[in-house]
Amino acid sequence: MKKQFMSENRMPEEKRILRGLSKEEVEERFIEGFVNKTDISTEKSAKEIVKSNVFTYFNFIFLVITILLCVVGSFRNLTFLPIIIGNTLIGIIQELRAKKVLDKMSLLNAPHAIVIRDGEQKKILSEQLVKDDVILLTAGTQICADAVVLEGTIQVNESLLTGEADEIEKTPGSRLMSGSFVVSGECYARLEKVGKHSYISRLTAEAKAMGNEEQSEMIRSINQLVKWIGIVIIPIGIILFWQGYIVNGETFQKSIVSMVAAIIGMIPEGLYLLTTIALALGTMRLAKRHVLLHDMKSIEALARVDVLCVDKTGTITEAGMEVAKIVPAKDAENTFLQSLLRDYASAVPDNNATMEAIRDYLERKGKDKDRDSDTDNDSNKDKTAEVQTFMAARRKALEVMPFTSATKYSGVVFEDGKYLLGAPEFVMGNAFEEIADEIREYTKKGYRVLLLAKYPGSDIKGTLTEKPEPLGYVILSNPIRENAKKTFGYFKTQGVAVKVISGDNPETVSEVARCAGIEHAEKYVDAGTLDTDEKIYDAADRYTVFGRVTPKQKQKLVHALQDAGHTVAMTGDGVNDILAMKDADCSVAMASGSEAAAQAAQVVLLDSDFAHMPDVVSEGRQVVNNVQRSASLFLVKNIFSLLMAIFAVVSTITYPLEPAQISLISMFTIGAPGFLLALEPNRNRIEGRFLRKVLLKAFPAGLTDVLIVGSLVVCGEVFSIPASDVATASTMLLCVVGFMILIKISHPMNKFKYGILIFNIAGLLFCGICLNQLFAMSQMSKISILLMIVFAFAAESLFRYLTIGVEGIAKFISSRAHRGAPQK
Template sequence: MTGAPAVPAPPYRRTSAQVAEELGTDPGRGLTSGEAAARLEREGPNALPAARRRGPLTRFLLQFHSPLIYVLLVSAAVTALLGDRVDAAVIMGVVVANALVGFAQEARAERALAALAAMTRTVTTVVRDGRPRRLPSDSLVRGDLVTLEAGDKVPADLRLVRASELQVDESALTGESAPVAKDPGSALGDAVLADRRNMAYSGTFATYGQGAGIVTATGAATEIGLVHRLVDQATAVRTPLTRKIARFSRVVTVAILALAAVTFAVGVLRGQGVAEMVTAAVALAVGAIPEGLPALVTITLAFGVARMVRRNAIVRRLPAVETLGSTTVICTDKTGTLTRNEMTVTGVAAGGRLYEVTGTGYAPRGEILLDGAPVDAAGHPALHACLLAGLACNDARVTEGERGWTLVGDPTEGALAVSAAKAGAGTGPDGVPERLDTIPFSSERRYMATLHAGGAVYVKGSVERILEMCDAQMGAGGRPEPLDRRAVAELAAAYGEQALRVLALARADAGPEASRLDAPPERPLFLGLQAMHDPPREEAARAVRACRTAGIQVKMITGDHAATARAIGDRIGLRGDVMTGAELAARPAADLPEAVERTAVFARVSPEQKLRLVRALQSRAHVIAMTGDGVNDAPALKQADIGVAMGRGGTEVAKEAADMILTDDDFASIEAAVEEGRGVFDNLVKFIVWALPANIGLGLVLMAAILGGGELPILPVQVLWLNMTAVLVLGLPFAVEPHDDDIMRRPPRDPSLPLLTGPLAARIMLVSSILLAGAFGLFHWEQAHGASLEEARTVVVNVFAVTLLTYMFNCLSLDRPLLWHGVRRNPWIAAGVLALLVVQGVYTYVPGMNEVFGSAPLGGAAWARAVAVAVLSYVLVEVVKRVSLQVRRGARDAVPRGAGKPAD
């Protein structure tokens, strides 16, 4: 009897060599490209199974899940039971139309989210054909060799083959908050997940050191894939704004039902028929419900988020959209955000000589100059040794592809690799020996060291740290000579004053038998300095000015020297004193908030101090947007009101902690996102201020008629016609309304303020009252002068339509007149006006419409009276706006000069 085949032991119970043999891969060179492609075809992409989504029918039915829609559905049912099938059909038509709009918008939102997920998918470093490549994580297959550095997200389950002080945050899987030190070591026994030190699991983060591992599981087969199967669907996060609107909808629903019940009871008690009062109550309910509000909120937010994407800002968490409009302080990194993050070595100091390096960017084209004349680095031993050290103690690689020269790795290390290539260092028989071990750079050590075959140890790091380690330097001829630490420090300071970043390089000899580098080399030989330049972005200075005009403080936080930070700050408009991390640490907690408020540039700041800065500013009631790209930036990103991660140069840890990701790593995109956030909120408020008077006015007209005991001035079917036409064709343009010209010249919005301020609520009631007086008055005036009931009701409908038209121009700006300018800047306004005139003409004059909606043709005089009400409404609102503007200006002028001005 043949036994069952043996189940292979899990990877952590076998050695890395055994795992590599089983998976048919080379632990040093990885898979070949051909084999990887074949496995990808067989095994499928490295992606978790898509979350189970609602089907189209379910999503359509959920569009009816709203208190306001429930009222409409009940109204349609009651109307049908009373035998008025036309009215019932029209009510259902409006409900279904609203559902179709919401359904289409939800489908569009899902497509947008899928596109954003594709834009932010993880990119990882994979070794194939013996060369490292940056590839999307979903292209990984079992057997791939993946390298990890601090800040990387582990893209699949890995059996580690090497590690240098590698630590991994596995809290997503194990709940352990402290990072776990990894050791590829030997096989383990029956270890629980948290004790598998020779494995790195998908979805976790490398927080320290470096390492490499063989992919043992991808997609649903990973440990996190097992967890993912238990998760059906993530809960959507709603913004404070949408929560306010949801509460508003519930309050409106209760109020409408209460008014309808009171209306029905009063009418019946006064002796009117039950059927007549049911019709009146339905008309009141249908008229007072702002049916278009939920759809317009969704559409406006969707357009705003889409505009943000076009301006290089991806919103990961919806609350960021509203909070952006309230931002008062932006704390930003320097490198890559205010600058280009394209480091280029421009100067080398070695052997007592100062060399100039020409060329820019990552293309290795340029020369080494001494006193303006090109030199051959081979004839300058100290120069050659300094450049070679920068290449050897380096994890970056610069390669040429279809898009030109690109960098894989840290920009600073890339600059060192390019400067060496320009001089020909590291090529030929004098190339860099094989690396045997590494002490990776850390903010605590402030240096990196590499051990190479033959015993050579190369060190690079901050000038202060390397000078502490060295006693001697290499002279111009290549021989050791005494090190003048003071002269080197003064030279580094002079470079820093030119906004140059300076790294020091050294070399030591560990002996030919050395194979590990457990401690820093003893007394290495100082080789020289390399100074590099990262120029400010041209658009950064403009964006900083725009933020300050908008009442938003900008604070630059960098780990660079104070002199470098001051030079960059001066160039982009952040002038003044510079506070260093040491000075910040020495400040008493009670004095820190005021000191931080006054300072615009912070230098030599540690990640922990970034967090302290954010908390100090928040203690003064500021709304903080904080940028970051590193692993250690994550606490500050989470603490800030808006965490902004860099999409290109940012680590996966930073992106996971952030609310928003910049796809171009540009500070100007933060300013653009703030502008868009303000614009989204403005457009929503404009729409609400415009739409509510129609609903309130309709309710008031119907209430007045019912309490007065007369005929209804407007029928439910006619109310729905208004909601289908006027609100649709005139409301949608608000979703695409361009921002007001002064949107970035206003102070930030106070997030504690209600959705509608007192003046705006008063304006809504003013227009509602005009509609009540105009519509109700003209209804009786028309009948008194011989018009039929149908003609009088048609006048009422057109009073609402044309008044909403003129009031739309009032609402294009809530405080300034923008009549013709508004039409020119938003062509959808003109299209809406034309569409409204056409549909109201059809409603009034087409016989079939007269039969369905109970309308009747009108003469020119009736139209003139309706237009007169609309013009009166427009004029009164503009007068109120102008008076309010004058009052605000008077109050502002009364403030003493300098009072209330935000600190720079």
């Protein structure tokens, strides 16, 4: 459609450039390896997934343990082996399934480019480009390889590469760096450096070599926990073996078995698997809702969000824009205004949503007038003359200034004068109040208003020194999305504050936000008045709607909210959102918007429906809350085994349990219930630090286990109870406490949770009775049974009071820390 407005004097030059490479030349460059493809990727390949699941530190420990048990002939205690193999296989399968889904969706959302080959224009994947290809670059396009401009003028933002937010004009002969993106204008460029030779590839390679800091608090906490456990198990294992074999005079087999039991108890073998599966399932569930995650762990960041920054266009309103009407200013002629706008739209290279809406409107108007003149030619001479004037008008553009986010207007110099089109406040400057009343009736109704004015000054590209003469207003509208109220209502109930950050008039944006049901939408500010960082930081908390915001200010607003202690998500669909998106805790892009924004974001809404945002947040909360809850079960065993090993060393006793018994406890009080609970919907808001919350829940149960089993071992020594009976009674007591913590973390109970509890109790009883030899469960003596019952009742009271005590201490420390924190 835009081509109908292109100036005809450009056509001969376009034909020269539009030939591009031939098919043979492209094939030759493919053979030589000059292809815009690189092996640098942040995603794991299938081979890397298998290696990361198989060749782990703990799998190596399990391999050593297996060899030791085989050497001493204790094959019964290899019951942990199927679980470890199953964990590894399930982890590989789930990650590969998630990768398959992500790869399929990523292909649909992959960067594309418009290339000229054999004189034909076609759209292909950026990876299929070769050196010397000629491509067409338009507003919103990310530059996919180092290139040189052949024809046309564009404004480029290189902030993702240089950190500088200023827009740079690129004219024929100018160099373009891959990774930057086009803000406005249109040009043809020839690719010079592609693939691994391009600037962005070299930069990415350096960043990958340096490594990336883990952004997911949950994964970071689990990594930290596993790291410390991995450090302590080796020296503890050596000490336990030395004590059992040398100090206590146990057999070599008994010493090895006891040491292995302690080490297995300290390894959270299922925690990594649980986390991987939960993230993979969450990713696949979101994929079914047309949500693409560039990183599976990004759903955790969005689940923790308490401030959501959104743009007006494409988020609150539909992505499409349309011209409601064109209104002449005082003493201006409507016919002259429309013909001037037509010539203006023909001259400027901008192809953003605003200019496309103006072109569509003018084309419809022209067709309507042409049709009306044909049907009523004799009766309306004046109307025919008006049509001829409108259709024939063709001014020659002498100079063009594309729209930029910094100036908020574009400009064209015709033979009869210089003209500007853009935001009224920026075009008129200090004289804006002279026209404020004329446009206020439209902005109050939520319309967006552009001003077309004649500029009497000498230079449209510099600072406007003269007062422009208003000619007319373009009244634009964006219908509010049907589900906007419901979506923003959800965030209100979840305690997530919404900030609307837009480049449009603040009064207009405020009205649109109010109609969409955003709380405190009446609190708006013109970002043009926020000329210092102090004002921006002060406004971040005070206001809900920010209008006339520049890309750099969006970034600063995100920083201000983060510095105030908020977890910030930024949504956007345009190149002006990228600066803020890359610095937000989580970034969300609409696939229908700029390709550069979609590639920079962590989350992409493939159908551009903002109503999916509650699904993304809910999915993230389910993953984090359920992993957090289930992690408490895993850590109970780890805390018990660590403290019990220390108790055994200090009291010079042999570790009382066998590996098979540890496997039985893990299976029915940790593994199975943990994975089943992870499937339950959990939409609660995430609060507190992951590791702290997990340890607070697990510590009372772990300490109860140590005190009860330690006391039972001492009683066994006093009453000369066989070690096998003590081990069996200890196993049952640990299962009792395991079910106590399971009930505790499952509150409030429902049918699903009761089903999990009953299933695991039944499974435990079946294995303990029918497979007693496999799991080293002996026939206990009467005194052993009596002691087990007494300690079981004692365990309930001890667990309850320890829980109350630990929670009380945690609240006291938290309140002291809160009172001691500096007031903002």
